[in-house]
Amino acid sequence: xxxxxxxxxxxxxxxxxxxxxxxxxxxxxxxxxxxxxxxxxxxxxxxxxxxxxxxxxxxxxxxxxxxxxxxxxxxxxxxxxxxxxxxxxxxxxxxxxxxxxxxxxxxxxxxxxxxxxxxxxxxxxxxxxxxxxxxxxxxxxxxxxxxxxxxxxxxxxxxxxxxxxxxxxxxxxxxxxxxxxxxxxxxxxxxxxxxxxxxxxxxxxxxxxxxxxxxxxxxxxxxxxxxxxxxxxxx
Amino acid sequence: xxxxxxxxxxxxxxxxxxxxxxxxxxxxxxxxxxxxxxxxxxxxxxxxxxxxxxxxxxxxxxxxxxxxxxxxxxxxxxxxxxxxxxxxxxxxxxxxxxxxxxxxxxxxxxxxxxxxxxxxxxxxxxxxxxxxxxxxxxxxxxxxxxxxxxxxxxxxxxxxxxxxxxxxxxxxxxxxxxxxxxxxxxxxxxxxxxxxxxxxxxxxxxxxxxxxxxxxxxxxxxxxxxxxxxxxxxxxxxxxxxxxxxxxxxxxxxxxxxxxxxxxxxxxxxxxxxxxxxxxxxxxxxxxxxxxxxxxxxxxxxxxxxxxxxxxxxxxxxxxxxxxxxxxxxxxxxxxxxxxxxxxxxxxxxxxxxxxxxxxxxxxxxxxxxxxxxxxxxxxxxxxxxxxxxxxxxxxxxxxxxxxxxxxxxx
Amino acid sequence: xxxxxxxxxxxxxxxxxxxxxxxxxxxxxxxxxxxxxxxxxxxxxxxxxxxxxxxxxxxxxxxxxxxxxxxxxxxxxxxxxxxxxxxxxxxxxxxxxxxxxxxxxxxxxxxxxxxxxxxxxxxxxxxxxxxxxxxxxxxxxxxxxxxxxxxxxxxxxxxxxxxxxxxxxxxxxxxxxxxxxxxxxxxxxxxxxxxxxxxxxxxxxxxxxxxxxxxxxxxxxxxxxxxxxxxxxxxxxxxxxxxxxxxxxxxxxxxxxxxx
Numbered sequence: 001x002x003x004x005x006x007x008x009x010x011x012x013x014x015x016x017x018x019x020x021x022x023x024x025x026x027x028x029x030x031x032x033x034x035x036x037x038x039x040x041x042x043x044x045x046x047x048x049x050x051x052x053x054x055x056x057x058x059x060x061x062x063x064x065x066x067x068x069x070x071x072x073x074x075x076x077x078x079x080x081x082x083x084x085x086x087x088x089x090x091x092x093x094x095x096x097x098x099x100x101x102x103x104x105x106x107x108x109x110x111x112x113x114x115x116x117x118x119x120x121x122x123x124x125x126x127x128x129x130x131x132x133x134x135x136x137x138x139x140x141x142x143x144x145x146x147x148x149x150x151x152x153x154x155x156x157x158x159x160x161x162x163x164x165x166x167x168x169x170x171x172x173x174x175x176x177x178x179x180x181x182x183x184x185x186x187x188x189x190x191x192x193x194x195x196x197x198x199x200x201x202x203x204x205x206x207x208x209x210x211x212x213x214x215x216x217x218x219x220x221x222x223x224x225x226x227x228x229x230x231x232x233x234x235x
Numbered sequence: 236x237x238x239x240x241x242x243x244x245x246x247x248x249x250x251x252x253x254x255x256x257x258x259x260x261x262x263x264x265x266x267x268x269x270x271x272x273x274x275x276x277x278x279x280x281x282x283x284x285x286x287x288x289x290x291x292x293x294x295x296x297x298x299x300x301x302x303x304x305x306x307x308x309x310x311x312x313x314x315x316x317x318x319x320x321x322x323x324x325x326x327x328x329x330x331x332x333x334x335x336x337x338x339x340x341x342x343x344x345x346x347x348x349x350x351x352x353x354x355x356x357x358x359x360x361x362x363x364x365x366x367x368x369x370x371x372x373x374x375x376x377x378x379x380x381x382x383x384x385x386x387x388x389x390x391x392x393x394x395x396x397x398x399x400x401x402x403x404x405x406x407x408x409x410x411x412x413x414x415x416x417x418x419x420x421x422x423x424x425x426x427x428x429x430x431x432x433x434x435x436x437x438x439x440x441x442x443x444x445x446x447x448x449x450x451x452x453x454x455x456x457x458x459x460x461x462x463x464x465x466x467x468x469x470x471x472x473x474x475x476x477x478x479x480x481x482x483x484x485x486x487x488x489x490x491x492x493x494x495x496x497x498x499x500x501x502x503x504x505x506x507x508x509x510x511x512x513x514x515x516x517x518x519x520x521x522x523x524x525x526x527x528x529x530x531x532x533x534x535x536x537x538x539x540x541x542x543x544x545x546x547x548x549x550x551x552x553x554x555x556x557x558x559x560x561x562x563x564x565x566x567x568x569x570x571x572x573x574x575x576x577x578x579x580x581x582x583x584x585x586x587x588x589x590x591x592x593x594x595x596x597x598x599x600x601x602x603x604x605x606x607x608x609x610x611x612x613x614x615x616x617x618x619x620x621x622x623x624x625x626x627x628x629x630x631x632x633x634x635x636x637x638x639x640x641x642x643x644x645x646x
Numbered sequence: 647x648x649x650x651x652x653x654x655x656x657x658x659x660x661x662x663x664x665x666x667x668x669x670x671x672x673x674x675x676x677x678x679x680x681x682x683x684x685x686x687x688x689x690x691x692x693x694x695x696x697x698x699x700x701x702x703x704x705x706x707x708x709x710x711x712x713x714x715x716x717x718x719x720x721x722x723x724x725x726x727x728x729x730x731x732x733x734x735x736x737x738x739x740x741x742x743x744x745x746x747x748x749x750x751x752x753x754x755x756x757x758x759x760x761x762x763x764x765x766x767x768x769x770x771x772x773x774x775x776x777x778x779x780x781x782x783x784x785x786x787x788x789x790x791x792x793x794x795x796x797x798x799x800x801x802x803x804x805x806x807x808x809x810x811x812x813x814x815x816x817x818x819x820x821x822x823x824x825x826x827x828x829x830x831x832x833x834x835x836x837x838x839x840x841x842x843x844x845x846x847x848x849x850x851x852x853x854x855x856x857x858x859x860x861x862x863x864x865x866x867x868x869x870x871x872x873x874x875x876x877x878x879x880x881x882x883x884x885x886x887x888x889x890x891x892x893x894x895x896x897x898x899x900x901x902x903x904x905x906x
Contacts, residue, residue, distance in 0.1 A: 483862045484862060484863075485862070485864070487862075487863070507859050508859060509860065509862055509863040529856075530859055531863050532863070552686065552690060552856070554856070600825070603828065604824050604825050605863075605864045606824050606828075606833055606835075606836040606864070606869075607821055607836075608861060608863075609839075609840055609846075609853075610817055610820065610821055610824075610846075611857055611860065612693075612849055612852065612853065612856075612857070613817040613846070613849060614698050614813055614817070615814050615815075615817035615821065616821075618814070
């Protein structure tokens with residue numbers, strides 16, 4: 001599905017990715033974890049072609065990412081902060097994304113799911129953070145793509161919506177899709193992900209299942225396992 | 236009553252009562268103008284029928300009336316001057332005169348009037364000419380409704396349309412002159428009236444005065460000449476209600492004044508000239524009720540101009556209103572309308588509450604470095620103009636219109 | 647690209663700023679006509695205002711739009727779209743909506759005042775064309791500045807500085823150069839100097855219309871050819887087009903290299 005070789009990225013003097021090698025197989029939920037500034041977002045953005053690597057090679061579904069925009073038809077992306085053109089209405093934004101990516105009817109179901117009907121005629125600038133995130137989710141899940149990337153999907157969501165989101169993710173997984181998630185909410189990660197990728201100082205520190213991580217760090221619970229990695233490496 | 240009329244007629248026409256009419260035509264007994272003049276008696280009328288008459292050096296030495304019927308052509312075949320009038324009381328009417336010879340030593344003319352009084356030259360058409368109508372040492376004549384069309388290319392080998400030399404009391408009206416050197420030229424000629432003429436596309440000046448005093452020109456149009464009108468070394472000239480248009484070029488003026496005193500310039504329109512009026516060494520001139528529209532410079536003062544008064548004129552959309560090349564000003568600017576005026580009128584009396592300063596710093600700069608004209612209307616230029624306005628350094632600080640009008644003046 | 651253009655344009659057409667801009671021009675037009683009572687004079691005043699104000703508004707608005715739509719841009723970047731079409735689409739959206747505000751804002755009062763029966767219509771059209779060119783040029787320059795500066799404050803600073811330089815400082819230096827070298831033939835230099843600044847270039851177009859009588863007073867042969875024939879008009883338009891194209895090419899180039 002995704003294969004990354006020797007990925008380097010520098011922002012000015014700041015070397016963010018220092019030779020990341022990663023391959024992600026078809027199907028399953030992968031969580032990309034790491035402390036702040038470890039390069040999670042940069043890694044995801046490199047995948048999406050938003051960040052242009054200094055060195056290295058990325059292929060998504062067999063297509064090289066470099067100077068190519070077509071492969072993104074196969075990716076659903078949920079950006080971290082949803083900030084849309086404030087003068088567009090929700091309805092128009094959805095129509096616009098459909099216009100850009102192709103038609104679908106899935107949006108109607110999702111709108112119903114997140115109870116967004118009353119907001120369809122509101123301007124995006126007037127929505128609360130949580131509602132915006134729901135709109136964001138609709139935009140992401142309304143297409144049927146083999147690869148889904150979610151950057152902090154839980155931000156601003158109320159408990160009910162959070163449950164719906166988890167259901168959605170599981171449903172997509174059941175379809176055999178590959179889902180890439182970054183999150184700070186460890187319980188969420190533990191609950192949904194099959195495998196985690198732990199980034200530390202621009203390199204992959206760990207890749208494997210949660211239980212493997214627990215064994216490796218000798219910690220009974222996931223959160224402590226993560227914490228121990230961090231303390232060990234900073235000590 | 237009838238008796239009285241007859242008496243007047245006798246008095247006015249004198250010998251004309253006994254005058255005869257002599258016919259000239261190509262197939263007549265008299266087939267040339269010269270032969271007709273030779274046999275004519277004083278006050279006879281010679282009728283020239285339609286046709287072409289190849290003649291030059293025709294001398295009219297007795298008081299005759301020469302009338303063309305349907306514009307007969309007098310063709311000088313480029314051999315020299317064509318008609319010369321040496322007698323008083325001659326009238327020439329309705330001829331088509333072409334092919335005047337060109338010479339560098341003699342001023343050949345289509346019609347020359349020499350030491351004559353009371354002549355009338357009217358309804359002529361002159362083409363292919365060197366000089367058109369040349370009047371020397373004559374007086375009390377009329378030049379009326381003639382059309383003079385030259386084909387002048389260079390100044391040195393072309394002549395003037397209508398030229399007056401040492402003549403006075405001449406009336407020049409309703410003539411049309413184009414493509415000659417000077418449309419109308421007056422030298423040492425006083426008390427003349429030049430009215431309702433059109434002078435266009437001439438190489439040098441539409442109208443040109445040298446050493447001529449007490450003349451009046453009014454209601455004329457000067458368009459697209461090298462320069463519209465040049466008035467030089469003359470006194471008491473009245474310039475009324477003329478139009479000066481589109482005289483474009485490096486040394487192009489609507490009106491050029493040089494060493495002129497006591498003139499009146501009233502009711503004229505200066506439109507789209509590079510320089511509306513260019514003034515040099517001219518004093519006591521009254522400028523009133525003129526329109527200056529879309530000129531590069533409305534008035535350019537080149538120095539030594541004293542006690543002129545410029546009042547109640549309209550200055551509309553000129554790139555520069557007034558240009559001065561010195562810091563001294565002795566001229567009065569008052570009650571004009573300036574379209575560039577940005578002041579206000581709080582007391583609503585129709586007069587701006589802040590005086591207007593028509594000379595801009597930028598006009599001083601352009602005078603010094605002409606290429607800077609390319610920066611006209613730049614914001615930077617506006618800024619420096621403003622600072623100069625606040626505290627004049629380079630421009631005359633007493634050059635102000637204290638009563639700038641808020642509305643365009645009508646008269 | 648056209649889709650992005652369409653949505654950016656819609657978005658902007660509904661934004662408060664477009665209305666402010668539109669209202670500003672509407673007001674300017676009405677006030678000028680009211681004060682002058684004369685179409686031709688209002689057009690002349692407008693020309694002076696336009697060549698200074700349009701670049702200012704274009705740069706500020708361009709920079710502002712870029713920064714404020716940053717997240718949206720990121721959303722678009724994740725879609726299967728080419729980078730160049732995203733940025734060109736946004737750029738054209740901003741430039742077009744600004745141009746629309748300009749044309750409608752000024753056009754409406756003038757049309758009501760009887761523009762179509764007036765001889766000022768050509769001057770007015772030239773004014774709008776020049777205004778449109780300036781909008782396209784300065785919005786493109788603004789996008790360049792914003793693309794090169796992540797820091798918003800810095801971006802705004804550079805935008806204002808750019809405007810100050812081209813609108814005022816450039817002419818000051820230009821004038822000083824001309825005066826300093828006044829003993830040399832300067833007509834070519836002065837024309838080239840004009841070509842290198844889009845504001846001066848538009849000013850020249852306006853001079854051609856309003857001040858031709860004054861310009862023809864200058865002796866230089868190059869000047870005469872430039873201002874006396876249609877040559878000047880053609881060259882100016884070609885140069886304005888170049889001035890639009892150069893920054894646009896840089897937008898495309900820069901956007902391909904940039905990380906988001």
